[in-house]
Amino acid sequence: MNPLFLALSLLSFDATAPVPVAALRIDGDASTFVVQVTGGLHAGYQIAIDCTEKCASPVHYRETTSDTPLGLFSRDQNDLLFSTWSTGSAYRVMVWSVAGDTVRKVVELSSRGTPNFVSDAYGRPTIETYEGESVAVPLRRVRWTFVNGHFARSVSKGS
Incomplete structure (x- = not known):
């Protein structure tokens, strides 16, 4: 291997940059956001949401949690970013709006059972969570329907 090439490769490597445990790119009509979850069990995790393209102004959102990340996704509608986390005894769902040049937390929910992400009869994003005193x-x-x-919360019939 060429020593000069190796030296240049090492110079461009940033050993201090955190390695993401989850990442997602969201391409909206007005801008593009990159979402990364970094960290580890003992130090906690940080979610970072940054506008990277077509940004009217810089956007850098950060939030730290001791919960463990399970997933990030977008449904390519409503400019929503969904995430699920494990708290040990329950699940946590956080949703952000990532539209234009703003990041806004829309909702933070808890669920005793695995949450479901579905659409209602009108195609609106809906999250089903499960409540109870214990799993016994x-x-x-x-x-929870996006309106x-x-x-907005509504208890399902027969539940």
Whole structure:
């Protein structure tokens, strides 16, 4: 191997940059965001949401948590970023709006059972969470439907 090439490669490598445990790119109509979760169990995890292209102004959002990341996704509609986390005894769902040049947390939910991400009859994003005193008793399903910029709660019949 060419020693000069190796030296240049090592110079461009940043050993201090955190390695993401999860990452996602969201291409919206007005801008592009990159989402990264970095960190580890003992230090906690940080979610970083940065506008990287077509940004009207710089956007750098950071949030740290002791929960463990399970996933990030976007449904390519409504400029929403969904994430799931494990808290040990429950799941946590966080959703952000990443539109234009702003990042805004839309909702943070807890669920005793695995949350479901579905659409209602009108195609609106809906999150189903499960509530109860413990997992030993039947859990009650709660639907959260995205309406007018926020998630509205409704308890499902028969739950």
